Amino acid sequence: xxxxxAHAQEHAQGQQHPVRLYLVVWGWLFVLSTCSxxxxxxxxxxxxxxxLILLFMALKAGLIIAFFMHMAWxxxxxxxxxxxxxxxxxxxxxxxMFEADYTVFTRTxxxxxxx
Amino acid sequence: MxxxxxxxxxxxxxxxxxxQGVASDWASDQRAFKNVSWGKVMMWIFLLSDTFIFSCFLxxxxxxxxSTTAPWPNPSxxxxxxxGGAKVPLILIAIMTFIxxxxxxxxxxxxxxxxxxxxxxxxxxxxxxxxFGASFVGMQAxxxxxxxxxxxxxxxxxxxxxxFGSAFFMITGFHGTHVxxxxxxxxxxxxxxxxxxxxxxxxxxxxxKKGSYELVEITGLYWHFVDLVWVFIFALFYLW
Numbered sequence: 227x228x229x230x231x232a233h234a235q236e237h238a239q240g241q242q243h244p245v246r247l248y249l250v251v252w253g254w255l256f257v258l259s260t261c262s263x264x265x266x267x268x269x270x271x272x273x274x275x276x277x278l279i280l281l282f283m284a285l286k287a288g289l290i291i292a293f294f295m296h297m298a299w300x301x302x303x304x305x306x307x308x309x310x311x312x313x314x315x316x317x318x319x320x321x322x323m324f325e326a327d328y329t330v331f332t333r334t335x336x337x338x339x340x341x
Numbered sequence: 342m343x344x345x346x347x348x349x350x351x352x353x354x355x356x357x358x359x360x361q362g363v364a365s366d367w368a369s370d371q372r373a374f375k376n377v378s379w380g381k382v383m384m385w386i387f388l389l390s391d392t393f394i395f396s397c398f399l400x401x402x403x404x405x406x407x408s409t410t411a412p413w414p415n416p417s418x419x420x421x422x423x424x425g426g427a428k429v430p431l432i433l434i435a436i437m438t439f440i441x442x443x444x445x446x447x448x449x450x451x452x453x454x455x456x457x458x459x460x461x462x463x464x465x466x467x468x469x470x471x472x473f474g475a476s477f478v479g480m481q482a483x484x485x486x487x488x489x490x491x492x493x494x495x496x497x498x499x500x501x502x503x504x505f506g507s508a509f510f511m512i513t514g515f516h517g518t519h520v521x522x523x524x525x526x527x528x529x530x531x532x533x534x535x536x537x538x539x540x541x542x543x544x545x546x547x548x549x550k551k552g553s554y555e556l557v558e559i560t561g562l563y564w565h566f567v568d569l570v571w572v573f574i575f576a577l578f579y580l581w
Contacts, residue, residue: 303366
């Protein structure tokens with residue numbers, strides 16, 4: 227039992243990872259930030275612009291959460307408890323898009339303002 | 342009173358990492374996430390609630406932008422700076438992004454050196470992180486001043502949809518507040534590390550809990566979250 231507790235304490239000190247890993251993640255974050263800035267600088271438009279913005283955003287967020295915040299090494303139960311609830315936001319997103327479409331429809335149709 | 346001991350430590354640690362492990366974690370007695378300290382779990386749950394707050398801001402920004410009939414001001418032009426006679430689009434925001442990314446890196450390094458018990462390097466890296474954060478807030482203050490001089494208000498602006506100002510001040514103001522709180526948090530923690538509080542397990546002045554190097558990691562979680570929120574603001578407000 228004493229050995230088990232010692233092992234547990236050793237584990238509690240955990241989250242020791244090679245410095246190289248952090249540097250690589252850091253480098254990728256810089257590259258991705260530069261890419262997302264270039265999307266604006268080059269002046270891309272339409273669906274290509276929006277999909278690239280979302281892609282770089284998702285990759286950066288994933289790298290930060292997984293490596294800098296150590297989520298990749300946490301217990302699966304904790305990962306589920308923290309990462310699954312935000313999926314509900316997609317429902318909220320859908321509701322608000324529907325609402326916004328309706329609002330702009332009433333504004334153009336009944337108040338005569340051109341979109 | 343000693344810290345509550347883990348019951349069945351060996352059992353807790355040998356649990357499978359699969360869905361079976363998730364079920365046994367959630368069904369366990371006393372605590373759900375075995376061998377994860379309550380401090381870390383509470384920080385994660387706070388960050389989850391903060392995620393919903395920022396999501397509400399960003400979703401309301403999306404709603405007003407989609408539903409306005411006036412043209413939305415072009416952020417690329419609004420946030421351009423004149424450097425050497427040429428207008429560089431969004432340059433200040435790009436610099437702010439790089440500063441925050443750099444601060445996230447130094448914070449990750451601080452956590453790493455904390456667990457290696459390198460007191461001086463940990464404190465120095467945390468202070469460097471705080472300095473990056475303070476310069477970020479300084480640039481944001483500069484940006485706000487510039488926009489207010491150009492006539493941007495929460496109720497109007499010279500270029501188009503009035504909602505632009507309210508969304509801008511609301512979202513960046515709330516994020517800037519988070520950065521400021523993070524800088525204060527970092528300086529307090531750096532002082533504790535420097536003084537050796539985390540090695541001598543000196544009790545904190547506020548929580549009266551024993552100090553440990555996990556406090557650096559928990560501070561880091563908050564700081565990385567601030568950076569994470571900026572990733573979303575940068576993409577959805579400034580670049581969209």
